Amino acid sequence: MTRLWTTLRQTARLMVGMPDYDAYLRHMADHHPGAPVMDRTAFFRDRQEARYGGRNGGRCC
Structure with a gap:
């Protein structure tokens, strides 16, 4: 059950x-x-930037 939940x-x-x-x-x-x-914060920021693009690219909205 634990594996299923995970x-x-x-x-x-x-x-x-x-x-x-x-x-x-x-x-x-x-x-x-x-x-x-x-660390968790740096990982989240890295994944967010990879998904939405950096400051010089990505989506406009």
Whole structure:
């Protein structure tokens, strides 16, 4: 039941554009063990910029 809840929560977050920080941490630990890891705030800002574009691009509204 816990695995189902986790999957549903992750799916709902992705549907509304909220990135999964815990998945990012697992990915970094598994694939890039020596690399620096962003804190939650930096991760959110990075994902937001990737989705909507930076200050010099992206959508107008």
